[in-house]
Amino acid sequence: MSQTAIPYLFLRGGSSRGPYFHRADLPQDRETLSQVLIALIGAGHPLNIDGIGGGEAVTTKVAMLSPSDDEWADIDYFFAQVAVDKPLVDYRPTCGNILSGVGPAAIEMGLVRALGDITEVKIHAVNTGAKVIARVHTPGGMLRYDGDTAIAGVPGTAAPIALSFLDVVGSVTSGLLPTGRPRDTFQGVEVTCIDVAMPLVIARASDLGLSGNESAQALNDNAALFATMEAIRLQAARAMGLGDASESVIPKFAVLAPAQAGGSIAARYFMPWRAHPSMAVSGAQCIAACALLEGSVADGLWERPPSAPLDSSAPSSSTLWIEHPSGMIDVMMEYSCHDGFVLHSAGLVRSARKLAAGEVFVPHSVWSRK
Numbered sequence: 001m002s003q004t005a006i007p008y009l010f011l012r013g014g015s016s017r018g019p020y021f022h023r024a025d026l027p028q029d030r031e032t033l034s035q036v037l038i039a040l041i042g043a044g045h046p047l048n049i050d051g052i053g054g055g056e057a058v059t060t061k062v063a064m065l066s067p068s069d070d071e072w073a074d075i076d077y078f079f080a081q082v083a084v085d086k087p088l089v090d091y092r093p094t095c096g097n098i099l100s101g102v103g104p105a106a107i108e109m110g111l112v113r114a115l116g117d118i119t120e121v122k123i124h125a126v127n128t129g130a131k132v133i134a135r136v137h138t139p140g141g142m143l144r145y146d147g148d149t150a151i152a153g154v155p156g157t158a159a160p161i162a163l164s165f166l167d168v169v170g171s172v173t174s175g176l177l178p179t180g181r182p183r184d185t186f187q188g189v190e191v192t193c194i195d196v197a198m199p200l201v202i203a204r205a206s207d208l209g210l211s212g213n214e215s216a217q218a219l220n221d222n223a224a225l226f227a228t229m230e231a232i233r234l235q236a237a238r239a240m241g242l243g244d245a246s247e248s249v250i251p252k253f254a255v256l257a258p259a260q261a262g263g264s265i266a267a268r269y270f271m272p273w274r275a276h277p278s279m280a281v282s283g284a285q286c287i288a289a290c291a292l293l294e295g296s297v298a299d300g301l302w303e304r305p306p307s308a309p310l311d312s313s314a315p316s317s318s319t320l321w322i323e324h325p326s327g328m329i330d331v332m333m334e335y336s337c338h339d340g341f342v343l344h345s346a347g348l349v350r351s352a353r354k355l356a357a358g359e360v361f362v363p364h365s366v367w368s369r370k
Contacts, residue, residue, distance in 0.1 A: 015279070032367055038089060039366045043083050061081055062079070062303050077099060092248060093127060093282070108143065116141065117140070121134045134161055135161065135167075161352055173195040178240040197281075197283075208225060210255060219277050235352060263321035264302055265323070292318070292341065319337075334346075
């Protein structure tokens, strides 16, 4: 059978991994693009046995890069979440973990030139419109992957990649609180519907019969929990202006509980039909914003830090440590509370590593690159 070869890089980005492509090497029309991504990932089989996916939502992600037309940005980052066990591609969300590899991948592809010991890459997240600055280690102008930074959910250490997220409020919906309220009730459960980097429906773990300290496997084995969460999520999606979300991964779902391991707050994040083995970067930003927002479902689960005085022009700055199944993730938040909650920026430190480079193949029947 004839096949079409597509150049690619394969990177771990944060606690996810997947192929990184130059956008020009893929079909431009969305329908053909989706069929190509489904074929190369092997979507539709729980093991992705006929593709390069890894059988988990964190390993069926795709990044597509191109020079940016945005005057501010260097790189356009177009993200696709490919489903694991069904032939489905969702272009509405973005992924902050995969974004961790965008700076190195752009340098590898020759889209950005490494300059000095730290190369700053300005990234436009096409899916949501967010602006992100990635600071990549390039000592002597050479891209470096090894280092001493450890992140929960990833073995070993690597070079740090500092990410600063801007313009992440209302990533897909109308704003911070797309329903207009800090709390709503669906299916008899109180939730906060919030959109920071990723639209989330957030509930208290105790309201769903959870401790908030469960492992990802224990959560995945709880079919009744997923049935309840999905009913809430679909109802919340309509209230958030997202319409029918039955075949969309957004909004995602999360539950909060008091910290039990020295962090600020404990959270479990759902993608949404499987529990995340650690924590999504976009999800962490949204959870941190919910934790800081007075009146949200986070009330009473932790002690909020004092905000800057009303007569201060400087924003408040806090680092939140979010406990998740693999450890903790820290999110540095700059925000104001003088006239409602206003998020200025969110910062995280991640890492990435190139795993492979070459060509991936799809059948000619899917795409023949005429």
